[in-house]
Amino acid sequence: MRRVHLPTSLDALWPLLDDPQARVMAGGTDLLVRLRASLPAGPICCLERIPALRGVSVSGRIVRIGSATTLTELLESEDIAAGLPLLGAAVRQLGSPLVRNQATLGGNICTASPAGDTLPALYALGATLELASQASTRAVPVENFITGPGRTVLRPGEILAAVCVPLPDSGAIQHFEKMGRRRALAISVASLAACLELDGGRIRRISLALGSVAPTVLRCREAEEWLAGRELTADNLTQAAELVQVAVHPVSDVRATADYRRQVAANLLLRLEAHRP
Numbered sequence: 001m002r003r004v005h006l007p008t009s010l011d012a013l014w015p016l017l018d019d020p021q022a023r024v025m026a027g028g029t030d031l032l033v034r035l036r037a038s039l040p041a042g043p044i045c046c047l048e049r050i051p052a053l054r055g056v057s058v059s060g061r062i063v064r065i066g067s068a069t070t071l072t073e074l075l076e077s078e079d080i081a082a083g084l085p086l087l088g089a090a091v092r093q094l095g096s097p098l099v100r101n102q103a104t105l106g107g108n109i110c111t112a113s114p115a116g117d118t119l120p121a122l123y124a125l126g127a128t129l130e131l132a133s134q135a136s137t138r139a140v141p142v143e144n145f146i147t148g149p150g151r152t153v154l155r156p157g158e159i160l161a162a163v164c165v166p167l168p169d170s171g172a173i174q175h176f177e178k179m180g181r182r183r184a185l186a187i188s189v190a191s192l193a194a195c196l197e198l199d200g201g202r203i204r205r206i207s208l209a210l211g212s213v214a215p216t217v218l219r220c221r222e223a224e225e226w227l228a229g230r231e232l233t234a235d236n237l238t239q240a241a242e243l244v245q246v247a248v249h250p251v252s253d254v255r256a257t258a259d260y261r262r263q264v265a266a267n268l269l270l271r272l273e274a275h276r277p
């Protein structure tokens with residue numbers, strides 16, 4: 001029989017992680033599916049009752065989100081709605097209300113799927129992750145955290161404790177669009193998160209992150225650099241979309257072919273024209 005631990009503090013969690021077979025569980029919406037298929041036997045250490053890992057707070061220009069905060073709690077947060085609507089938009093399109101009630105932000109990040117819906121938003125917003133173990137805490141940019149599908153830089157005994165997101169300028173445009181095979185409960189075929197600041201019609205600063213079109217979420221710096229300083233016009237977006245097509249490395253799978261994903265990724269960029277003043 002598998003042991004399940006429900007620690008109520010980080011101090012109680014750390015010794016449990018000394019067992020090399022122990023698995024951390026947040027909402028369980030990914031882990032329990034895998035558990036049924038293949039995970040080795042070993043105790044499960046639940047994070048849900050550890051207050052230090054839950055909640056949203058703002059300090060200066062940084063929003064700090066505890067890793068075990070559920071996606072529903074994120075949608076209920078006024079700080080997220082006011083300052084990080086991009087993250088809110090991504091969460092709103094993840095799974096169903098039932099999934100979001102259970103699933104956590106940390107779980108979506110640590111699953112490290114190229115289709116993880118919160119990841120493009122966190123990449124575009126320049127989030128930093130707080131990784132903690134009994135011995136130390138370190139900060140890692142989200143872009144450096146995931147090294148491949150299902151692979152992260154987490155060390156044995158280490159957890160994702162919190163996600164720190166710098167608040168964009170109040171006038172910044174935050175945009176998210178996910179393309180799936182149906183409107184609800186769909187894993188993305190391609191997605192785009194963008195955060196841009198305009199000066200009149202000219203793009204002063206832009207960050208672009210694409211989901212489901214490479215082994216990890218992809219920050220498309222070639223397109224960002226090309227667009228910076230230019231007008232937000234259909235022509236310029238069309239040129240940048242060509243750079244997106246070159247930058248992505250999609251695979252063909254049951255949801256879409258690689259060619260289709262490449263085309264969708266480029267088309268998603270064209271939608272930014274809707275934000276032209």
Ligand SMILES: Cc1cc2nc3c(=O)[nH]c(=O)nc-3n(C[C@H](O)[C@H](O)[C@H](O)COP(=O)(O)OP(=O)(O)OC[C@H]3O[C@@H](n4cnc5c(N)ncnc54)[C@H](O)[C@@H]3O)c2cc1C
Pocket residue numbers: 023024025026027028029030031032033047067068093094095096099102103104105106107108109110111115116117118154158159160161185186187188
């Ligand atoms: C019906 C259904 C629909 C779904 N739809 C979508 C969708 O549209 N988009 C999408 O992106 N995902 C979707 N998912 C996947 C899943 O719901 C999300 O990835 C969710 O955010 C995972 O969070 P969790 O808390 O349930 O993670 P868990 O299942 O608890 O954990 C996932 C993995 O992360 C590890 N982990 C969790 N928290 C931490 C931590 N703090 N530190 C270290 N490791 C940790 C666990 O050990 C495990 O390996 C869906 C799942 C289901 C069942």
